Amino acid sequence: MLWLYNIGIQLYALLIRIFSTFNTKASLFIKGRRNIFARIAQKINTSQKHIWFHFASLGEFEQGRPVLEKIKEQYPEKKIVVTFFSPSGYEIRKNYALADGIFYLPLDTPSNAKKLIAAINPELAIFTKYEYWYHYFRELNKNGIPLLIISGIFRPGQIFFKPYGSFHRKMLACVSHFFVQNEESIALLKTINIQNVTQSGDTRFDRVAENAHTTKKLNLVQSFCRTKPVFIAGSTWPQDEQQLANLCKAHPDWKFIIAPHEIGTSHVSEIEKLFPDAVKYSALQTTADPTALNHQVLIIDNIGMLSALYAYGKVAYIGGGFGAGIHNTLEAAAFGLPVIFGPRYDKFQEAKDLIELGAAKSISNGSELSAAFDELSKNEEAGLTAKDYVNTKTGATGQIVGYLSRYFKP
Structure with a gap:
């Protein structure tokens, strides 16, 4: 052998x-x-x-x-x-x-x-x-x-x-x-x-709990969000983004922040096509036009910000569930966000636990995503449950x- x-x-x-x-x-x-x-x-x-x-x-x-x-x-x-x-x-x-x-x-x-x-x-x-x-x-x-x-x-x-x-x-x-x-x-x-x-x-619980307590403030993101409810989509892949496009259109009163797993130019361009009312974070950094903050969607075209972004969200979507498997759900849960993800989560005990606790939903298509969003965005207890779950596992x-x-x- x-x-x-x-x-x-x-x-x-x-x-x-x-x-x-x-x-x-x-x-x-x-x-x-x-x-x-x-x-x-x-x-x-x-x-x-x-x-x-x-x-x-x-x-x-x-x-x-x-x-x-x-x-x-x-x-x-x-x-x-x-x-x-x-x-x-x-x-x-x-x-x-x-x-x-x-x-x-x-x-x-x-x-x-x-x-x-x-x-x-x-x-x-x-x-x-x-x-x-x-x-x-x-x-x-x-x-x-x-x-x-x-x-x-x-x-x-x-x-x-x-x-x-x-x-x-x-x-x-x-x-x-x-x-x-x-x-x-x-x-x-x-x-x-x-x-x-x-x-x-799992030592990740210690890491995400610490991050939630010591995370840095993102002034530009805060200015973009203003007082609107925010949906954070982290570590997304094309299949995730395709599901999210219709959800974004259906909820113009929400702000959406998308932090894709891959930030290559071609991928970011595809996201911009799916979300016409989007602005890239790099563009916000360089523009002097205050109206740029009025866009509904913010695309994070850099690496390293995601763990701090969840501080500004109300509901999170975690990418990867239509591919090899979901990415880190615990970062969002530590900030008290209920989480949504695709169907491939069987290798992740925390995802199973969060679903069982009512703090997460797995979806397989756009209609399930819409239903999960409607339920979790109105359920204040779901976010608190997610945060408590993280804190008890440190x-x-x-x-x-x-x-x-x-x-x-x-």
């Missing part, structure tokens, strides 16, 4: 190179890994121990960030190295101040694993939620370096729990301890004889960092 895994890695590398000729993300993926070990050597002192945090992408970074920051607060002398697999994480957080080095993760080959672990000299490795890499896990295990998975979540359909999943179970056997989100994950891991598990919950960060203290000498 190992040979098949190695071939898969090489095939992935080849496909990325092909795509890099016409795809921006693939191009960044390739360029970011070029001369990676030379750049690590320039930045990192190999003789010093580091705590290695790895994140698949931006979402996992925000999920693991509370643990990283709490470690830095309690152990300020500790050196931290961060790696990302995806450009959407690295390109946005490559200048994050609390890390001593931030890099792309080289592809998972035996030689890359040896080189990287020798270069960053980790005393501890922390992976968030997903990302299981055979050679990196094996190399950490071989060198006696503790490896933790935080905010992990497991489902019956995953290959680890299949009769043919023995190779992937070997990866899990390299993990020193799992901190998981729910009881189902504990029960599943027990079926494959993994007992080193703690149900800590505490995972403290539990994890408390456990980590055993690895750190005073």
Whole structure:
């Protein structure tokens, strides 16, 4: 099975190179890994121990960030190295101040694993939620370096729990301890004889609750919203935006703010076609015309504002549910917004919980979206329930960092 895994890695590398000729993300993926070990050597002192945090992408970074920051607060002398697999994480957080080095993760080959672990000299490795890499896990295990998975979540359909999943179970056997989100994950891991598990919950709750208390004020957004009720659509994709267009037309008394997942020029242009009475945030920043604030729709054509936008909303729509899966519902819920999202949310426990509590609705078409909007926009309790749900789920960060203290000498 190992040979098949190695071939898969090489095939992935080849496909990325092909795509890099016409795809921006693939191009960044390739360029970011070029001369990676030379750049690590320039930045990192190999003789010093580091705590290695790895994140698949931006979402996992925000999920693991509370643990990283709490470690830095309690152990300020500790050196931290961060790696990302995806450009959407690295390109946005490559200048994050609390890390001593931030890099792309080289592809998972035996030689890359040896080189990287020798270069960053980790005393501890922390992976968030997903990302299981055979050679990196094996190399950490071989060198006696503790490896933790935080905010992990497991489902019956995953290959680890299949009769043919023995190779992937070997990866899990390299993990020193799992901190998981729910009881189902504990029960599943027990079926494959993994007992080193703690149900800590999800560190995202700590992150979004903190963000709701400390979020920055967006004066231009506030001027756009004025006193009207505001519908925030976050991390949207084209299928989401198509559903939202008719809702916007049906409610001219509402302001709509759309923060798409992709902010490329062509995508933003398509959104402008769907929403004729729209203005881009970049245009608001540069115009001296006060009437620009009179538009019904504001398109956020930058990255990094979404988590603060929810402070101005009354109802939120979370994108991705017509594709691979919904994005972060908790950021909106932390601000007391009921949430609406598409049909693909089965991998997200918080989405299921919010629906059960009456603080969220899943929709499959425009008529369901309209009905969900009508119900949630009139239900003040739904938003309060969403906020209470977030606040009662905090505490995972403290539990994890408390456990980590055993690895750190005073």
